[in-house]
Structure formats: structure tokens, C-alpha cells
Amino acid sequence: MPTAEATVTIVENPSGYSLPDSHRRYILWSILFGFAALAVGVFQGFAQGLNYAGINIFSNFPGMRTYYQGLTLHAVLNVFVFPFAAANGWLALTVARSLGRNLNGFLLALSFWLMVAGSLFAGYIIVVGKASVLYTFYPPLRAEWPFYFGVVLLVLSTWTISVAQLVALAGWKKEHPGERIPLLAFVSIATYVMWDIASMGAALEVLFLLLPWSLNLLPGSDPLLSRVLFWFTGHQIVYYWLLPLYVSWYTMIPRQVGGKLFSDTLARIAFILFIVLMPVGFHHQYVDPGVAGYFKWAAGILTFAIFFPSLLTAFSVMYALEMGGRARGGKGMLGWFWRIPWGDPSVSAQVLAMITFLPGGITGLMNASVDMNLLIHNTTFVPGHFHMTVGSAVALSYFGLAYWLIPYLTGRELWGKRLALLQSWLYFVGVLIFARGEISGGLLGMPRRTAISMINYAPLPGWKLAGALTAVGGSLMFVAAVLFFVVLAMTLLAGRKTRPVVDLPFTSTVLGAAPSGNQLILDKISYWVLLSLTLVALVYGPFLLTHIPPTLSAPPFMGY
């Protein structure tokens, strides 16, 4: 047990720090842009949910001709633009605030405009029907070049924030030699460092294979190599969606419920594990031919290992909730749970999101269970799983975050607190019904990414009930999301200007950071990056060495 704690004066004391208005504006715009993308995306999601009940409303959607065009737009907006833009704003703010140092204003602006430009390029070409390749964009399906170019800009936008964070950290270190990095800054920067490494796979794929191919500069595509590079990024991207909310769960929620974070060290270790346990993407390719057992089993083991930091998170967060509940008079083994501040929409949304993350995580572990994948790969079990993770643990938590963050950034009070509360519960119930439908359908063989409302064979036994539940749950999620956008829009337009939130609700810790000793190694992010790259070389090295140069033999296909 540490006898002394590193100073955490940053907590509780906002004096001496102010966010310049121009920075505040870009952070707010970035988050709002993410929510705007989500708003367009959930309209598509609504139509997709109905599809499973055999109802086809796609032809009535403006600009949407096919199920697959709508699905491409749904995913690109909801899992690229929305989480990228929201994380860019949110984790730029947390780093600036916790280091007490502003990020470079030019980089903040650059990141925002890259995000807008990327969304316009990719969004335009999807809407005109020339990029219905889904968000996985496997070649030889080929989109027109603005799609790949747009994706490049979106990723550049995230890298720009990472650079701004690292520049701020370097400046802070010069002024604070020998000090521990404040926890909030550490976890925020670790999230982006993880993503910097993770995004390399798709970046290489798009820059060197797909973008030149879409401009007819290459003779063909290499379908398997592209899948491998995509999934190197495609799994870790889920942590890039999730970790910005872990930042909220670890460092804000304890304070919001009246508790404290148990251990500073445990929090840092969890984030470090996400950086180190990088090469797990092959678990999306268990049933791919051309990928040997070594890669699949290595990814399987590492995926089980990367489940561990999420178990750590469950402990830390639940301990904080219990402390808060007991401080508010909760008694007994579980009585504290009912005493956390359920009347605060920010708390209720995020705690409900955590609850959906339990089945979300468990179903993820089932997906990752090597031979179990033979039953569920590419069935609706998979979207059933990830709507409880990115569709709820992430999206619903961002709703909860917005309930204090938007008032902080705008100086306006939250409009419609009761509506916000209702919204969080409705979304929670909706996503559980939706996931129940998709998961049961998947176990009964219902394929994902398929226009079920237009199949030319009789649905298999059980698909109808599964599809109906999916449609009902999806519709509730849609209504709840619309309620969120109503609350958000009314707050921006009609919220009373009272400066209701003056500072980020930082938590303090029970066991703080040790000022000296072994723990100092935790802050050496470069060590963990090296370890991560070593693991990547061990798992991906043999595959890349035998598949480069690529076999560019598959001609393009645009039948969508």
C-alpha cells in the first residue's frame, strides 16, 4: 500500500485554468457533428430493424435505393463519424483540462475540418449509390474513390487530435519533471496511442491497395490480405469507440454518484493492457480460408486476455457505485444499488449502458471462442452482440455524457431533465429487446447484413419471432434516440444561460498514484508501445512476410 500519494491538485481546483472560446467552440462543434452523424445513421437503423420483421421501407427513404446502401450509410455514420468526432472533442477536452494546458488551436481546428471533409466525401458517394460496400469495404467489391479518400480524411482527423495531445503532454512534462501524469490525461492519451497503432492496418490497406486501385492504378485487389489488414484495425477500433467512455466511467462517474475511484494504478493498468494486447483481429477471421491455425489460436488467446481489463473495469466501476450508494444511505449486500442518484439522467444513462455492456461483453467472448464461431459467424448474433457494446455501452453513455458536457460547453442548463431520464430507460429496454431478437435469430441461422424482408425462400423456424423482436426493439431504440436529439436541440436553443456546470466532475481516488517506486513505469507509454509492436510482429509478422508483395489478381466488382 502506498504511503504517500502523488499530488492531484488538478482535481477539485479549476482555478488557473480556462478554456479559450475558440477551443471550446471546436470541441463543441466536433461533438455536435458526431451527434448529427448519429442522427442520420439512426434513421437508417430504424429501417434496418423493420427489415427483420419483413417490412421493407427502404424504397421510401430519400436517396436510399437498397437495403445495402442504407446499411453502408448506417455503419459509416454510426461507427466511423459519430465515435471519431465525439472522441476527438471529448478527449481533447479531458487532456487540456487535466494537464491544465491548452491543446494547439490550429490542430483542433484542422481535426474538425478534416472530419467534416471526410464525412462529405464518403457520405456523398454513398448517398448517390456508388459505394454500397458496407463499412468493411472488402475488395473486390469496389466503391468509387471519394469513399476511400473520405475514410482517409476521417482517420487523419483522429491522428491530428493524437498529435495535439502528445504535444501538450511533452510540454507538460518539461514543466513538471518527475511528476506522475494526471490520471485523466493518462487514460485519454493512452486511448489515442492505442488507436494510432490500431489504425495502421486499415491505413495501409486503404492508402496502398484500395485508393490506388479505385483510381485504376493497380491491376486488381488481394481479397485475403485486405481482410487481414482491415481486421487488424477492425477489432481494436471497438476499443477506440469504447475507451472514451471508460474514461468517463473511471474518472467522472465515481464523483457523479458520490463515490471515489478505488485504485489509480488499476485504472492505468487496464488502459495499458488495451495498448499492449493489440493483435487480436484474426478472431474475426476464424472461418476464413487461407489463414493458418497459428494466427487464429494466437488471436483467440489474446482476445481472452484483452477481456481481462474489462473485468478490471467492472470491479473498479462497481466499487465506486457501491461507495456512492452506501454514502447515500444504501444498506445490505445490494441495497446500495437503488440509492445511487438515479434521478440524474447522466448517471442513469451511463449506469444502464454499463448494465447492457455485461451481456454485450459476454456475447463478445462467445464470438471469440474459436470453434463456437462456426455456429454464429456472420449471423445476426453478431449485430445482436455489438448493439449492446457500441450501440449501447458507447452510444447510451455518450447520451449520458452529453447531459452534463453540453451544459458545460455551452453554459446552458439541460432542457427536459425528465425527458432525458425517460430517454435513457427507453433506449435501455429497446436495445435489450433488439439484442434478444438478433441473438436468438443468429443462433437459428439468420444471416446478418442480409435483406431478410426480400429473401426468396421460406424463413427458417424461429426467424419470424426473432425478426419481430428485432423490429420492436429497434423501433424503441429509434424513438429513444429521437428523444435524445430533442433534448439536445432544445438545450442548445432554449436552455437557460446560467453556467450550470463550471468544471468537469473529476473523481478523487481511494488509492492514489504513488509518487515514486515501481509504479513510475506505468507512465512510460513508449515502453508499452514497444511491447505492443513486438506482439504485433509475432502475430502478424509471419502472415505479412508470406503475403507481401500482394497477389493483385481479383478484378473489381460493382454489382450493388
Add this chain to the structure above:
Amino acid sequence: MEMLAEKLEKGYVWLSILVLVAFFAAIIYASVVLAVVVPGDSGQIVPKRGETLFAAVSRTKPFDQPGVHQTGPNSYDVVVLGQAWMFNPAAIELPVGAEVTFWGTSIDIDHGLYIPGTTVNIMLLPGQIGKQRYRFSRPGQYRIICHEYCGMLHHQMTGTLTVK
């Protein structure tokens, strides 16, 4: 409270590790003892200079002859080509108890070969040779589904497998 919490934390960490290791042991048991295995690397079809991928697939055994081929008293090779938007062959018949080796590939884009109610689940990728084994012990009609998005009529890419 804090001392207790520290003890709980240690216990929780070890329990977490134990649970994950136990789960993984179950997977290894299923793979090794029950022989439920995922596909591996069975080779690649690389076109010669100037040759199309389609031509290369068509001359490569066993894909020169899609269909059902008996290879032993109770064992069969089922050779399936995926193409937009059909399976070749689209209807397969097998006797009860058949030990089947599926050989699959694609002549154009990524497809999937999935038979609900079985562990037949493999991607059909252009230029990659897919191989998977399954024993059909129950008679009936099975549905073959393409479960990898392959363009406009993906949802109509389907077939049947009859076991009698």
C-alpha cells in the same frame, strides 16, 4: 472498508483470470477431443501471367468439377463455387451418415457458405481454397445461405442440401 476492498480486489483479479482460463480450456477440449475445428490454410489459386482468376479457378482441381463426388464407402467431396448470386451446384443430395469434405472458393467476390443447424460455416474468397469437414447424421432438408455480403442480390444467393 479499504482493507477489505483491497482483499476483494485481489480475489476478484484471480477469479477473473481463473474464469478466462477455464473457458479457454473448454474451447481447447472442443477442438481437440470433440474435433470441432475451424478451417485452416489449404492453399491459394494464383493466376498465371495474363490469365484471369476465373480461368485459373476453372483449371484447378477440384474446382474444375463442382458437385458431389464419392471418395470412399461413406465419404464424399462436395465442391462448391460461389459466384454472384448463386451457388454452383445449388442443390446437393447426400445419404444419411455421409462424411463430407466441403471444398469451396469464389470466382468473383467474397461469399460465404453457411448451413444453419450444422457447423458448416466458411468464407468463400476469390483465390483461396476453403476446406471443411462435416458428418450429416440426421436426414432432412438443410438450407445453404451465403452469409457474406456480395452485392445487390446477396439475399437471394441460397441453395439446398438434402440428406436422405
